[in-house]
Amino acid sequence: MSPFRKTLAMLTTALAVTTLGTGIAEAGQEKAVLRYTEHGIPHIVARDFTGLGYGYGFAAATDNVCELANIYLTVSAQRSKYLGPDGDGYPSLSEAGNNLHSDLFFQRINDSGIVDRLAAQPAPQGPQPEVRQIVSGYVKGFNAYLARTGRSGISDPACRGADWVRPITEQDFYRHFYAIAITGGQGVVTESLFTAPPSGPTPAPGTAGQLSAQVRQALGGSGLGSNGIAIGADSTASGRGSVLLGNPHYPWQAGRRFWQSQLTIPGRFDVAGASLLGMPFVQIGHTADAAWTHTVSTPVTFGLFEVPLQTGDPTTYLVDGKPEKMTSAGVTVQVRQADGSVTPVSRTFWSTRYGPVLGDFQGIPLPWTAKSAYAVRDANATNLRGLNTWFELDQSRSTADVVRALSRTQGVPWVNTIATDRAGNALYADIQVVPHVTDEHAKACSTPLGQGTFDQVGLAILDGSKSACQWGSDPGAIEPGIFAPSRLPQQQRRDYELNANDSAWLANAKAPITGYPHIVGDLGTERSPRTREALLTAEKGGFTTESMKKMLFADHSLFADLTAADLAKLCVSFPDGQAPSSSGPVPVGAACAALASWDHTYTLDTRGSLLFQRFAARLGTVDRFVVPFDAKAPLTTPNTLNVTDAAVRKAFGDALVELRTAGLPPDAKLRDGQAVTRNGERIPIHGAQGFLGVLNVMTPVWDPARGNAEVAHGSSYVQVVGFSGHGCPDSSTLLTYSQSSNPKSPYFSDQTKLYSRGEWVKGRFCEADILRSPALRIVVLR
Numbered sequence: 001m002s003p004f005r006k007t008l009a010m011l012t013t014a015l016a017v018t019t020l021g022t023g024i025a026e027a028g029q030e031k032a033v034l035r036y037t038e039h040g041i042p043h044i045v046a047r048d049f050t051g052l053g054y055g056y057g058f059a060a061a062t063d064n065v066c067e068l069a070n071i072y073l074t075v076s077a078q079r080s081k082y083l084g085p086d087g088d089g090y091p092s093l094s095e096a097g098n099n100l101h102s103d104l105f106f107q108r109i110n111d112s113g114i115v116d117r118l119a120a121q122p123a124p125q126g127p128q129p130e131v132r133q134i135v136s137g138y139v140k141g142f143n144a145y146l147a148r149t150g151r152s153g154i155s156d157p158a159c160r161g162a163d164w165v166r167p168i169t170e171q172d173f174y175r176h177f178y179a180i181a182i183t184g185g186q187g188v189v190t191e192s193l194f195t196a197p198p199s200g201p202t203p204a205p206g207t208a209g210q211l212s213a214q215v216r217q218a219l220g221g222s223g224l225g226s227n228g229i230a231i232g233a234d235s236t237a238s239g240r241g242s243v244l245l246g247n248p249h250y251p252w253q254a255g256r257r258f259w260q261s262q263l264t265i266p267g268r269f270d271v272a273g274a275s276l277l278g279m280p281f282v283q284i285g286h287t288a289d290a291a292w293t294h295t296v297s298t299p300v301t302f303g304l305f306e307v308p309l310q311t312g313d314p315t316t317y318l319v320d321g322k323p324e325k326m327t328s329a330g331v332t333v334q335v336r337q338a339d340g341s342v343t344p345v346s347r348t349f350w351s352t353r354y355g356p357v358l359g360d361f362q363g364i365p366l367p368w369t370a371k372s373a374y375a376v377r378d379a380n381a382t383n384l385r386g387l388n389t390w391f392e393l394d395q396s397r398s399t400a401d402v403v404r405a406l407s408r409t410q411g412v413p414w415v416n417t418i419a420t421d422r423a424g425n426a427l428y429a430d431i432q433v434v435p436h437v438t439d440e441h442a443k444a445c446s447t448p449l450g451q452g453t454f455d456q457v458g459l460a461i462l463d464g465s466k467s468a469c470q471w472g473s474d475p476g477a478i479e480p481g482i483f484a485p486s487r488l489p490q491q492q493r494r495d496y497e498l499n500a501n502d503s504a505w506l507a508n509a510k511a512p513i514t515g516y517p518h519i520v521g522d523l524g525t526e527r528s529p530r531t532r533e534a535l536l537t538a539e540k541g542g543f544t545t546e547s548m549k550k551m552l553f554a555d556h557s558l559f560a561d562l563t564a565a566d567l568a569k570l571c572v573s574f575p576d577g578q579a580p581s582s583s584g585p586v587p588v589g590a591a592c593a594a595l596a597s598w599d600h601t602y603t604l605d606t607r608g609s610l611l612f613q614r615f616a617a618r619l620g621t622v623d624r625f626v627v628p629f630d631a632k633a634p635l636t637t638p639n640t641l642n643v644t645d646a647a648v649r650k651a652f653g654d655a656l657v658e659l660r661t662a663g664l665p666p667d668a669k670l671r672d673g674q675a676v677t678r679n680g681e682r683i684p685i686h687g688a689q690g691f692l693g694v695l696n697v698m699t700p701v702w703d704p705a706r707g708n709a710e711v712a713h714g715s716s717y718v719q720v721v722g723f724s725g726h727g728c729p730d731s732s733t734l735l736t737y738s739q740s741s742n743p744k745s746p747y748f749s750d751q752t753k754l755y756s757r758g759e760w761v762k763g764r765f766c767e768a769d770i771l772r773s774p775a776l777r778i779v780v781l782r
Contacts, residue, residue, distance in 0.1 A: 031141075031781045034059050037764050037773035039754075040739045040747035043262040043272075046137075052263055053134035056280040057141025058781055060259055063740040063747065065145065066159035068278050071255045073164050075175040077107035081334040081342055082164040092255030093179040094190040095218070103333040104347050105190050110175065111331060118384040119174045124409060124478055131387045135173050138280040143167040144781070156742035174384060176278055181386055184414040185302035185378030186356075188218050192376075193349060195359030197314040198368055206364035208452020214362045215300065215457050224256070224713070225249040225501050226295035227534060227695050228416070231548070232494040233424025235541040241724035242420035243543045245552065246273075246284050246293025249690070249697040250716040252737045258284070258717035260735050262765065263394070271394040272765050274717035274735065281390040284717060286729055288765070289422040290396040291721035294415035295499040298521035299434045300457060301414055302378045303471070304366075305354040305464035306447050314370055317352060320467050326350045326357065354464055355381070375464065377471070379435045379482055385411030399427040399492055406431035407485040410478040416499045422723040428497035428507035429490035430520060434483045435460060436472040437519050445469035458519045489516045496538040500531040500695070509535045509635060526629040526638065529693030533558040535635055537695070545722035545730050551695075552718070553603075553758045555686050558693030560600035560612055563624070566641035567615065567652065568595035580646075581653030591656060594667035602688040602696075604671035604756070610707070611666050613688055614655035617702075622647040662707045673707030674700055678749035683756050685711060711737075715755075721763070731763025 032046040032055025040063065044055035061068060073079055074090045079099035089096035096102035109115065118126060127135065146167055154160045179187070186193075206214075227247040233240050250256050255277055262272035263282060273285015284293045307317035315326045332346040350357040355377040360366055366374045389412055392405035398421040406417060412432040419427040437460040445468075446454055450461025462469045476484030489504035491497060497507045503521025504513045514523055527535070536558070537551060557564075571579070571592035578585035591611055598608030623645055625638035642648055656666055664673050671684035685708075687698030696715050700708030715736050722730035736755045739747040751761065764770045 031055065031137075032058070034779040034781065035770055036775065036777040036779070037770060038775045039735075039751055039761055040745075041260050041262075041761070041764075043264065043764070043770050045264045045266065048265065049130045049133035049269075050137035052265060052269070053137025053139075053280045054141035054144070055137075055781060056134075056261060056263065057138035057143075058145045059141075059261065060278065060280075061142045061145035063742065063745065064257070064259065064277055065149075065154055065165070066156045067255060067257065067741045068142065069159055069162075069165040071176055071278055072166075072168050072172045074102060075106055075179050076172060077103040077110060077333055078164065079103050080345070081336055082162075084336045085345070090255065092251070093183065094187040096190045100333070100335060100345065101191065101194060104331050105193065106175075106179070107333050108329060108331045108349050109178070111329065114381070115175050115178045115384070116171065118178070118382060119170070123388060124385060125382070126384060128388050128391060131391050134280050134391070135170055135387075139168055139170050139173060141781070155744040157744075158741075173278070177387060178384060180276065181380040181383040181413040182378055185380050186376070189302070189358055189361060189376055192358040192361045192366070193356050194347065195350075195357060195368055196348070197350070198370055202367040202369045203365040205366060205449055208449055208456060210364045211361065211366075211449065212453050212456035212459065214364050215453070215459050218362060224296045225690060225697060226293070226415075227498070227500045227530070227697075228293040228295045228418030229496065229498040229534060229538060229548075230418045230420045230426035230428070231496050231538070231543045232420065232426035234494040235496050235538070235543055236424075237542045237544045237547070238724065240424055241422065241722060242424050242426060243545055243548050243720065243722045244286075244291040244293065244418070244420040245548050246291070246418075246717070246719040246721075247552065247695065248284060248294065248716050249699070249714050251713040252711045252716070257737065257741065258735060259739060260717060260733065269395065272731070272763070273719065275390075279390070281387070282394050283390050284719065285394075286719070286721045286731065286765070287394070287396055288729065289723065290398055290402060290419060291421075291719075291723070291729070292393060292396065292402055292417055292419035293719070294412075294417055296501050297414060297416045297430055297432060298458070298501070298503045299414075299430070299432065299519055300459045301380055301433060301435065302376055303435050303437060303460040303462065304358075304450070305352070305375045305377065305462050305469075306372050306449075307352055307354070307375060307464035308372050309370065314368065314373070315350065317373065318465055319353070320465070324353065326352055351375070352464070354470070374461075377435070379433045380413045382479065383411060383413055383433055385409050385478065386413055387411070397421070398423060399425040402427060403429060403431070403490065410482070410485065416504075418497060418499055420721070420723065424494060425492055426494065426497045427490070427492045428499060428504065428513075429488075430504050431485045431488050431490060434488065434520055436474065436477070436481055436483050437462070437517070438472065439518050441469075441472060442518070454518070458521070460519065483517070487517070488520060489513045495541070498534050498538055500528065500534045502527050502531045506531065506535060506634060509539060524631040527634055528690065529559045529562075530690045530695060530697070532635055533693045533695055545720050545732065548720045549732060549760060552720075553686070553696060555602035555688065555694055555696050557600050557602060557612075557688065559616060560598070560692065562639045563641035564595055564598060564600055564608075564612060566643055567612070568592055570641075570643040570649065570652065571595060579653035579656060580650050581657050582650065583657055586653050586656045586660070588656065589666045591666035602670060602686055602692070602694055604684050604686050605669050607667045607669055609670045609688070610664070610668050610673045611655055611659060613692065614658045614702075615652050616692055617689065618651040618654050619648065622651065624648065658702070658704070659707075661704050663705075664707055674698075675708070676710055676752065678752060679743055681749070683749065683752055685756060686758070687714060719763075720760075728766035728769065729763065731765060732760040733763055734760050
């Protein structure tokens with residue numbers, strides 16, 4: 001009897017089991033077994049990879065069918081047909097400003113056939129055979145759920161009975177992953193692709209400073225961030241084993257939500273953790289002997305080329321003095337009109353050998369003139385390899401396996417990897433897709449605008465008139481145009497490695513990483529308060545899984561350590577107890593005492609924390625510190641609040657006005673002004689923004705009338721995994737917004753309430769732990 005059949009026989013004998021299927025199924029026809037433990041977390045067991053995908057697809061649809069259907073509506077370029085051309089362009093997958101632009105963007109990709117060609121290739125460029133099996137099963141499982149419920153049987157009001165909910169194909173799945181891969185490239189510049197040949201006077205290009213600021217904002221403003229802290233044996237309390245914190249900061253809504261599961265083929269495959277909706281692999285998680293997480297990385301994964309145009313013909317450009325015609329693609333989508341009719345709408349997109357022609361980038365002029373045009377190249381434009389990457393990561397037994405998986409597949413699109421293993425190793429690796437632009441190449445080939453953008457943010461703008469200025473290649477790279485893994489930063493140690501979205505330079509304060517190309521990230525520059533908080537914490541050592549959990553939910557603010565005492569002194573110095581603000585003097589009231597006694601944390605009952613948050617949010621790029629950054633003291637500089645700056649003083653007064661307008665006193669508790677509402681129930685939320693140097697990031701949406709009334713993005717799927725001796729991994733997890741986006745589900749806000757109380761979910765990885773769950777519920781899919 002196979003391990004799968006033994007597991008199923010044991011369960012059906014000992015426990016009450018629900019069997020779901022269509023028609024009569026004989027013994028041995030089980031597709032998968034779903035074993036649900038606390039908070040609706042499925043432990044999916046199957047005999048093969050097709051069954052594993054089937055179980056995942058069925059269970060994922062059970063929790064999030066509307067959000068998944070919304071994803072497939074988007075990548076099939078049919079939002080305008082069903083929802084009209086205006087409204088949400090689904091920012092989880094692109095920066096398109098509305099449904100029409102989203103559809104035109106994705107239809108251009110679909111018409112090109114790029115996803116179909118990549119999916120048809122064998123590995124390594126195309127999916128491995130086992131990946132194809134998982135995908136095939138996933139599609140069948142999703143469709144089986146939909147066939148069972150029907151549109152009208154869906155309980156989620158977001159799509160119940162909606163005509164845009166439909167069965168999916170493998171093509172839909174591959175299009176979805178491709179959209180994720182290009183999120184940091186074409187997805188960032190989506191709106192810029194709607195450009196046309198010049199027909200009149202055009203503005204001058206923007207400056208390097210303007211463009212660098214916009215690129216920095218676009219890459220950092222997508223609601224994606226993370227902490228990853230890998231503690232090796234030398235920094236554990238016992239001196240052996242390891243502890244990993246995985247703490248991605250992702251949006252709480254829509255298609256960038258995580259969903260948690262365990263995937264098991266007895267005797268062959270066993271992994272637990274979470275993945276983005278619709279991805280039937282564990283993307284952040286652990287096996288029996290290794291754990292990993294990802295953090296959003298610093299490389300800019302796209303680049304621009306400026307091409308000179310032939311006189312009198314703005315659609316012909318010159319390379320090495322020879323003319324080349326741009327290619328044009330007419331793209332048509334169906335659009336629902338106000339009267340209910342559906343009519344076609346078309347646009348023309350233009351491309352060069354380097355990639356699509358683009359225009360203004362988020363308001364910064366990049367004009368297509370009679371003399372030149374700009375084209376964008378996305379390093380992930382041929383990347384379906386990431387599917388293989390996560391499939392191989394899901395089988396890792398050591399940090400060495402993690403490095404091998406990353407290096408062999410070269411499919412990570414825009415994240416770092418931080419990992420630990422049972423042997424006590426800690427790993428940092430930025431082995432991902434990076435445009436092959438060396439510092440020397442950028443110096444030789446950058447345009448005048450590109451010289452500034454490359455230096456400031458690593459955005460290469462190269463001279464497209466020279467074929468020698470195209471991206472380079474390495475012998476060890478899986479394809480031309482990207483760096484080989486050996487050229488990218490990685491480091492393994494026995495104390496710790498970490499990342500909090502700064503560059504690789506200080507993954508460990510004792511052992512700075514150097515020697516990597518500038519496009520990968522900067523060196524010797526100021527670290528964010530969150531990175532500094534992580535480093536200062538890691539340097540203390542003595543970690544256990546329990547101390548790591550307590551550390552994260554202590555919600556400590558390094559920025560408050562640096563500035564709150566100075567702010568409290570400034571508060572008592574205002575004449576007549578009145579602080580300056582944009583609307584005139586405002587009484588400080590109880591603010592000074594609250595700041596002076598505040599413990600610099602963002603736990604729910606702290607007073608002064610909410611006022612300080614609003615103050616820091618208003619500082620922006622103000623000259624905040626008296627002591628500047630010193631590369632020789634990167635953990636302690638800059639410091640000391642510049643209380644003499646008029647903008648700093650006014651930011652404090654404006655923060656007081658904000659609280660008063662929201663009906664909150666200056667010494668309000670954090671719980672009084674920071675919460676989310678789920679099914680009519682107000683749930684207080686601890687944590688704060690990353691710029692405050694708080695590791696447990698929560699980025700709230702400020703409502704002038706109510707305070708922080710929703711979370712845009714922040715801690716999402718959180719895991720702490722410890723390895724010690726030969727026992728089961730010691731894991732705790734929390735999905736802050738809960739498993740289901742369906743307000744009718746019992747798993748819609750249950751973990752959100754846990755998060756509010758600072759509690760965790762016990763990880764149940766080993767068989768005995770799963771069977772001991774008091775909430776165990778078993779569903780057999782036939």
